[in-house]
Amino acid sequence: MALTTAPDPTRRGSGSVRPPATRRGTGRIRHGEGLAGYVFLSPWLIGLMAITAMPMLLSLYLSFTNYDILTPWSEVEWVGLANYERMFTSDPSWWHSVRVTLSFALIAVPLKLAAALGVALLLNRAWRGVGLFRGLFYLPSLLGGSVALAIVWVNMFNRDGAFNSFLALFGIEGKPWVNDPDWALETLMVLAIWQFGAPMVIFLAGLKQVPTELYEAASVDGAGKLRQFVNVTLPMLSPVIFFNLVLETINGFQGFTAAFVLSNGTGGPVDSTLMYTLNLYITGFTDLEMGYASAMAWVFLIAIALITVLFFSTGRFWVHYSDGEDR
Amino acid sequence: MVASTVAPPVTARPQRPRSRSWLRLIVLLAIVAVVLYPLIWMIGTSVKSQEEIVNNIGLLPRQFTPGNYTDGWTNFDVSFGRFFLNSATVSLLTVVGNAVSCLLAAYAFARLKFRLRGMWFAVMIGTLLLPGHVLIVPQYILFRSLGLVGGDWPYLPLLIPQFLATEAFFVFLMVQFMRGIPRELDEAARIDGANAFGIFRHVILPLSRPALVTTAIFSFIWTWNDFFRQLVFLSSLSDYTVPVALTLFIDSTSQSAVGPMFAMSVLSLLPVFLFFVAFQRMLVEGINTSGLKG
Numbered sequence: 001m002a003l004t005t006a007p008d009p010t011r012r013g014s015g016s017v018r019p020p021a022t023r024r025g026t027g028r029i030r031h032g033e034g035l036a037g038y039v040f041l042s043p044w045l046i047g048l049m050a051i052t053a054m055p056m057l058l059s060l061y062l063s064f065t066n067y068d069i070l071t072p073w074s075e076v077e078w079v080g081l082a083n084y085e086r087m088f089t090s091d092p093s094w095w096h097s098v099r100v101t102l103s104f105a106l107i108a109v110p111l112k113l114a115a116a117l118g119v120a121l122l123l124n125r126a127w128r129g130v131g132l133f134r135g136l137f138y139l140p141s142l143l144g145g146s147v148a149l150a151i152v153w154v155n156m157f158n159r160d161g162a163f164n165s166f167l168a169l170f171g172i173e174g175k176p177w178v179n180d181p182d183w184a185l186e187t188l189m190v191l192a193i194w195q196f197g198a199p200m201v202i203f204l205a206g207l208k209q210v211p212t213e214l215y216e217a218a219s220v221d222g223a224g225k226l227r228q229f230v231n232v233t234l235p236m237l238s239p240v241i242f243f244n245l246v247l248e249t250i251n252g253f254q255g256f257t258a259a260f261v262l263s264n265g266t267g268g269p270v271d272s273t274l275m276y277t278l279n280l281y282i283t284g285f286t287d288l289e290m291g292y293a294s295a296m297a298w299v300f301l302i303a304i305a306l307i308t309v310l311f312f313s314t315g316r317f318w319v320h321y322s323d324g325e326d327r
Numbered sequence: 328m329v330a331s332t333v334a335p336p337v338t339a340r341p342q343r344p345r346s347r348s349w350l351r352l353i354v355l356l357a358i359v360a361v362v363l364y365p366l367i368w369m370i371g372t373s374v375k376s377q378e379e380i381v382n383n384i385g386l387l388p389r390q391f392t393p394g395n396y397t398d399g400w401t402n403f404d405v406s407f408g409r410f411f412l413n414s415a416t417v418s419l420l421t422v423v424g425n426a427v428s429c430l431l432a433a434y435a436f437a438r439l440k441f442r443l444r445g446m447w448f449a450v451m452i453g454t455l456l457l458p459g460h461v462l463i464v465p466q467y468i469l470f471r472s473l474g475l476v477g478g479d480w481p482y483l484p485l486l487i488p489q490f491l492a493t494e495a496f497f498v499f500l501m502v503q504f505m506r507g508i509p510r511e512l513d514e515a516a517r518i519d520g521a522n523a524f525g526i527f528r529h530v531i532l533p534l535s536r537p538a539l540v541t542t543a544i545f546s547f548i549w550t551w552n553d554f555f556r557q558l559v560f561l562s563s564l565s566d567y568t569v570p571v572a573l574t575l576f577i578d579s580t581s582q583s584a585v586g587p588m589f590a591m592s593v594l595s596l597l598p599v600f601l602f603f604v605a606f607q608r609m610l611v612e613g614i615n616t617s618g619l620k621g
Binding site for chain 1: 348351355358359361362363364365366368369380381384427428429432434435436440441442444447451454456457458459460462464466468469471488491492498523524527552555558569571573574576577585588589591592593595596599600603607610
């Protein structure tokens with residue numbers, strides 16, 4: 001959620017994720033500075049412990065219990081791996097939510113990135129008006145995650161909505177797409193793709209970094225536009241593509257608001273929009289099965305960590321850093 | 328102003344054929360239509376009468392019906408004025424919390440030397456990708472056991488994390504920004520007798536203004552739009568923020584609420600839209616350039 005807008009990855013590649021260099025020569029910690037360091041760090045440290053670490057551990061513990069918010073702590077029962085067992089073996093709606101989330105991410109994210117890259121290429125020439133277009137295209141990324149826009153979207157793809165009146169122009173009779181289990185999730189995918197502006201801005205920044213000499217050299221060598229795109233643009237842009245891919249995939253897995261609004265918090269119609277986070281919310285806060293919800297949260301966390309590791313380990317094979325540093 | 332943001336760094340390149348640039352413009356305008364259509368449709372619907380919402384599929388109403396706004400404003404037992412006030416309170420205090428706490432942490436990471444700094448920095452980066460949904464259940468339990476959920480001031484569970492620099496993205500953004508501030512300035516201040524606090528107060532704080540502004544704008548917009556945490560932590564109608572209140576319209580399944588619902592949706596997006604108009608350049612470019620000089 002907090003990652004919808006991204007730091008510029010083009011300046012330092014992913015290598016910017018390094019602690020600031022200490023001055024090796026004067027390596028000793030200056031008198032009093034160590035203390036000052038912890039004074040300035042203290043709000044963050046308290047936050048890390050109380051808001052992040054402790055809840056994580058609590059959640060890990062709860063995932064082995066049958067805790068719900070109503071029973072007193074003394075009556076909480078340790079159930080071992082029962083929650084995890086139930087998730088993997090006897091909870092079809094959990095598997096269903098995994099499928100819904102995966103298909104959402106696998107379809108919406110690539111299409112959104114393709115749209116973002118395509119539009120960025122269209123805008124990547126200096127001419128009057130680029131700034132205006134770029135601003136307009138970015139607007140949905142600012143508004144799109146809100147409840148208000150989800151409401152608009154649901155109505156737009158309902159029976160009397162704008163989408164059906166558009167189809168009517170071609171003589172096609174629409175249907176209430178958001179009430180159709182086969183189509184409800186697709187409308188949410190379209191909403192995600194509509195917010196292509198944020199990755200587009202990052203692509204544009206990346207495209208600006210590609211030296212024009214490379215295109216000139218390629219064109220001298222007789223490469224056409226398509227060859228230039230495949231052999232110059234794509235490799236030079238691969239760190240940015242990688243960055244957007246990781247970020248958007250992780251964001252895609254966490255889609256909640258639009259699915260909640262479309263289904264009024266149920267994941268319907270017929271569980272077709274039961275995103276993982278929505279399922280987690282229903283389990284924890286509607287059914288009050290907080291022990292089970294904690295187990296779901298931990299599986300989610302591990303899955304996201306694994307996917308991130310997978311991205312970074314495959315990234316070595318296709319992400320090209322132009323400064324030649326091995327990362 | 329907008330057009331000048333892109334200074335042409337382009338060297339003498341042969342002019343592209345005119346037809347190609349016309350084609351490009353037509354494609355771009357088509358995309359603009361797709362991007363803006365839902366927003367214009369939303370505004371149009373918000374001033375249509377109930378009858379027109381069903382029958383008139385056009386963008387604009389035949390008869391301008393501003394009554395949806397007054398109906399929506401008072402649709403529930405608590406007026407939308409209260410919801411807007413609640414949202415503004417949460418968002419503005421979040422801005423303050425993020426700006427202060429993230430700046431302090433960023434200064435420690437970017438400039439001060441202390442034991443385990445590298446490790447803490449790595450932990451901070453690790454929390455950058457931690458999904459908030461994972462922590463919501465235990466956080467709810469903890470805040471509830473402290474009597475803070477639905478308590479005298481129900482926004483504490485939403486605000487306390489923001490005052491403890493848990494939004495790692497902003498810490499990271501500010502660390503990156505501070506790396507761009509010349510260390511010679513620190514040294515000069517140190518020679519003049521300033522300690523770590525003096526350097527923070529007289530060098531880093533004044534020079535970090537661009538990063539602070541970026542942080543303020545983004546934390547306002549994200550908090551204003553946030554739904555998940557507010558849905559979980561707010562339980563009584565008079566405490567609701569705008570997004571949570573908007574979902575009440577969905578509960579009332581009656582068709583008659585569509586116009587008022589759209590009217591309130593438009594109003595709820597207005598602050599974000601105004602921010603967008605005022606800071607358009609900063610929002611689009613800010614995070615790339617001013618916020619994050621590597």
